[in-house]
Amino acid sequence: MVYDIYSWDNRLIVERINLAMERISQIKSEKDIRFGDFFLKLSRFLEQVNDLRIKRDTGEFEKQSFEELNISQNELFYDLKEENYNESVYNPDVLEKLCDKEFMSPLLSLSFEVRAALITVFEGDLEGFVNILELFLQVYGICLEGGDAKEVSEAIYWYASDYLDITARKKIIESFTTSNRFFYNIIMNDDLSDLRYLFKFGEYIGENEIKTAKYLNSLDMETVRLCAKTFVDGYRDGFVAMQKDISKRSIVSLIYRIGFERIVKEAVILFEDMGFEVVLDRKPYRLADMSHIRNRGICSGGVNRQFEYDHKYDMNIFTKKAYLDRKFEISKQTFEEIKENMARYGGPALMDAFGDTEFLPVKKTAANAFVEKQNNLMNNYRNEMMLLQDEYIDTSGTAFCIIAWPLPSIAKEPEVYLNIFDDIIRINTLDAGKYKEAQQKIIDALDKADTVRVIGGKDNKTDLTIKLHELKEPSKETNFENCVADVNIPVGEVFTSPVLVGTNGTLFVKDVFLAGYHLKNLCITVKNGMIEDYICENFETRDDNRRMVEDSILKGHKSLPMGEFSIGTNVVAYNVAKKYDIFEKMPILIAEKMGPHFAFGDTCYSHDEESVSYNPDGKAIIARDNECSIKRKTDIKSAYFNCHTDITIPLVELGDIYTNEPDGTNTYIIKDGRFVLEGSEILNE
Numbered sequence: 057m058v059y060d061i062y063s064w065d066n067r068l069i070v071e072r073i074n075l076a077m078e079r080i081s082q083i084k085s086e087k088d089i090r091f092g093d094f095f096l097k098l099s100r101f102l103e104q105v106n107d108l109r110i111k112r113d114t115g116e117f118e119k120q121s122f123e124e125l126n127i128s129q130n131e132l133f134y135d136l137k138e139e140n141y142n143e144s145v146y147n148p149d150v151l152e153k154l155c156d157k158e159f160m161s162p163l164l165s166l167s168f169e170v171r172a173a174l175i176t177v178f179e180g181d182l183e184g185f186v187n188i189l190e191l192f193l194q195v196y197g198i199c200l201e202g203g204d205a206k207e208v209s210e211a212i213y214w215y216a217s218d219y220l221d222i223t224a225r226k227k228i229i230e231s232f233t234t235s236n237r238f239f240y241n242i243i244m245n246d247d248l249s250d251l252r253y254l255f256k257f258g259e260y261i262g263e264n265e266i267k268t269a270k271y272l273n274s275l276d277m278e279t280v281r282l283c284a285k286t287f288v289d290g291y292r293d294g295f296v297a298m299q300k301d302i303s304k305r306s307i308v309s310l311i312y313r314i315g316f317e318r319i320v321k322e323a324v325i326l327f328e329d330m331g332f333e334v335v336l337d338r339k340p341y342r343l344a345d346m347s348h349i350r351n352r353g354i355c356s357g358g359v360n361r362q363f364e365y366d367h368k369y370d371m372n373i374f375t376k377k378a379y380l381d382r383k384f385e386i387s388k389q390t391f392e393e394i395k396e397n398m399a400r401y402g403g404p405a406l407m408d409a410f411g412d413t414e415f416l417p418v419k420k421t422a423a424n425a426f427v428e429k430q431n432n433l434m435n436n437y438r439n440e441m442m443l444l445q446d447e448y449i450d451t452s453g454t455a456f457c458i459i460a461w462p463l464p465s466i467a468k469e470p471e472v473y474l475n476i477f478d479d480i481i482r483i484n485t486l487d488a489g490k491y492k493e494a495q496q497k498i499i500d501a502l503d504k505a506d507t508v509r510v511i512g513g514k515d516n517k518t519d520l521t522i523k524l525h526e527l528k529e530p531s532k533e534t535n536f537e538n539c540v541a542d543v544n545i546p547v548g549e550v551f552t553s554p555v556l557v558g559t560n561g562t563l564f565v566k567d568v569f570l571a572g573y574h575l576k577n578l579c580i581t582v583k584n585g586m587i588e589d590y591i592c593e594n595f596e597t598r599d600d601n602r603r604m605v606e607d608s609i610l611k612g613h614k615s616l617p618m619g620e621f622s623i624g625t626n627v628v629a630y631n632v633a634k635k636y637d638i639f640e641k642m643p644i645l646i647a648e649k650m651g652p653h654f655a656f657g658d659t660c661y662s663h664d665e666e667s668v669s670y671n672p673d674g675k676a677i678i679a680r681d682n683e684c685s686i687k688r689k690t691d692i693k694s695a696y697f698n699c700h701t702d703i704t705i706p707l708v709e710l711g712d713i714y715t716n717e718p719d720g721t722n723t724y725i726i727k728d729g730r731f732v733l734e735g736s737e738i739l740n741e
C-alpha cells in the first residue's frame with residue numbers, strides 16, 4: 057500500500073512560496089533591522105534555496121556540470137563550513153554578540169530549522185518549505201515590531217506543535233513504508249558513474265563522499281556484488297541463526313553513508329530478489345523529528361560537526377509535556393494507520409562507515425541545552441515510543457544486519473586507502489567455520505565459570521570481574537552466544553549479558569572511537585554492574601572530560617548497567633588495525649571483535665528477551681536478562697535505557713582473561729594478549 061504523505065495542491069503552495077519570497081527579498085533593502093545581521097544572513101540563504109527550487113523546476117539544475125554543482129553547494133553551505141564558522145550567525149558565540157541574551161535560545165532554534173528548507177526543496181516537500189518561510193517571516197515580524205523573546209519562543213513552539221500532524225506522521229510513514237522513493241529513484245535510476253548524482257541528495261557532499269564514489273566506480277562488478285551479497289546474506293542468515301521465520305517479513309530499512317551507492321544498488325537488487333521492499337529513509341533534519349541522543353538514517357558526513365553539536369538541543373524550545381503527549385498520540389494513530397506494514401517489518405540493515413577525521417566538540421555556554429526536567433521528559437518519551445513500537449512490531453520475528461566500510465579520510469595516501477578497503481573486504485568475508493569451532497571451545501570453558509576476570513596489560517588499568525548466570529542444565533544451556541558472520545559482520549566474538557550484582561572493577565582503554573568522538577584514556581568504574589564513576593583525558597578540565605563521556609556513553613542517563621560482556625576473536629582484524637595504525641579509527645563493529653568488549657546500556661537481547669535462540673551446538677542461550685531488564689515484568693518503563701555502547705580493549709592493551717570456577721579452578725582463555733585455551737590457538741594465526 058502506498059501512503060500519501062504529500063496530499064496538498066502544489067499550485068496553492070507555490071503561490072504561498074512566491075508571496076513569502078517576495079517579502080523575504082525586501083529584507084536586504086530595509087534599514088535599522090533589529091538583529092539585522094542574523095535576519096539578513098538567513099533571508100539570503102532562503103533566497104538561494106528558492107533559486108535552487110526554480111532551477112530544479114525548469115530543468116536547469118540537471119544541466120549543470122559537476123564543477124558548477126560543487127560551487128553552488130559551497131555557496132549554500134558557506135556559513136557552516138569550518139573555515140567560515142567562527143564568523144557565522146549559526147555559531148552561538150557569534151549570535152550572542154548580535155542579539156539580546158533572552159533571544160539567543162529561540163533564534164538558535166530558528167536558524168537550525170531554516171537550514172531544513174534546503175532538503176524540503178530537494179525532496180519536493182513544498183509544504184514543508186513554505187511552512188519554514190512563513191515561520192521565518194513571523195519571527196522577523198515580531199522582532200521588527202519590537203516584540204519580546206517570549207513571543208518568538210511561542211511562535212516556534214506553536215509552529216512545531218501545529219504541524220505535528222504532518223511532520224510526525226510523515227517521519228513514521230517514511231521509516232516503515234516505501235512511500236518516499238527519493239533515494240531509491242536516484243540510486244536505482246541514475247548513472248552512478250556520473251558523480252553529479254551525489255548533489256541530488258541535498259546533503260553536503262565532501263571529499264569523503266566524492267572519493268568513495270570514485271573508488272567504488274573503479275571496482276569490478278564482481279567485487280561490488282561480493283560486498284553487497286555479504287551484507288544481504290548476513291541479514292538473511294540472522295533469521296536462520298535466531299530460528300525466525302523470514303517468510304513472514306518483507307520490509308527492510310537500509311541505512312548507509314552517502315557515497316556507497318554502487319554497493320547499495322546491488323544490495324537493493326538482492327533484497328528485492330528475496331521478496332523484500334527496501335525503505336531508504338533520510339536522517340532526521342527537522343527539529344520536530346530530531347533526538348538529542350541519536351538520529352539514525354541516510355546522510356553524508358556533514359559540513360561541520362561543531363555546527364551539529366552546537367544545535368543538538370535546539371528542540372528544547374518545544375520539549376514540554378503537552379507537546380510530547382500530542383506527538384505520542386499522533387504517532388500511535390500513525391502506527392495504527394500503517395500496522396500492516398509494521399507487521400511485515402523485518403528489521404534494519406545498516407551499512408556503517410568509519411575513518412572520519414578526529415573531532416573534539418567544544419561546549420559553548422551560549423548554545424541551547426536541556427534542563428534536567430526536559431532531559432527526563434525526553435528519556436521517558438523515547439522509552440514510551442519504543443514500547444509503543446513494540447506493540448506493532450513483533451520483535452520476536454525480526455532480525456538485523458550491520459557491516460562497516462572505510463572512508464578515504466582514514467588514510468593520507470590514496471593507495472593506502474585502497475589497501476585498507478581491500479583488507480576490510482577480506483575481514484568481512486572471512487570463513488566463519490574456523491571461528492565457530494574455536495569459539496565453541498571458549499564457550500565450553502566459560503560455561504563452567506561463576507565469574508570471569510579481565511586484566512589489562514602494560515599501562516592498562518583494567519581489572520574487572522564479570523558475574524555469569526547460573527546454568528541449571530549445563531548439558532542444554534549456555535551463557536554465551538557463538539557469534540559468526542550473520543547479523544553482526546565480521547565474524548569473531550562470544551558474548552553474554554552479565555549478572556549485575558557481583559560485576560565490579562575498572563575498565564580502562566587508551567584510545568576508543570565512540571559516537572563520532574575519539575576518547576583518550578577512558579576510565580570507567582563499575583560497582584555491582586552499574587557505572588559508578590567515569591573520566592577521560594581529552595580536555596584540560598574534569599567537567600569537559602566527564603561531559604565527553606556523558607555525550608558518547610551515558611546518553612542522558614546518570615548511570616547505566618553493563619549490558620554485555622564479550623570476547624572478540626578476530627585477530628585478522630586486529631592485525632589489519634596494527635598494520636595501518638588505525639586502532640582508534642576502527643568502528644566498534646570491527647573493534648569489538650579485536651579483544652574483550654563491554655557494552656553499557658541495555659542487554660544484547662533488549663525487547664526480545666522472551667525469544668529463545670540456540671548456538672550451533674544446540675544449547676539454548678539463557679543469559680538474556682539482568683536485574684534491570686527483568687523489571688519489564690513489573691515496571692516496564694524502568695527496564696530499558698534505549699542505548700547500548702560497546703567499548704573494546706584491543707589485544708595490544710590486554711593482559712589476561714581467565715575463569716573463576718566454583719571449585720576454585722582457573723582456566724585461562726587469554727594470557728599476555730594471546731589465546732591459550734586448547735583448541736582456540738588457531739585464532740592467533
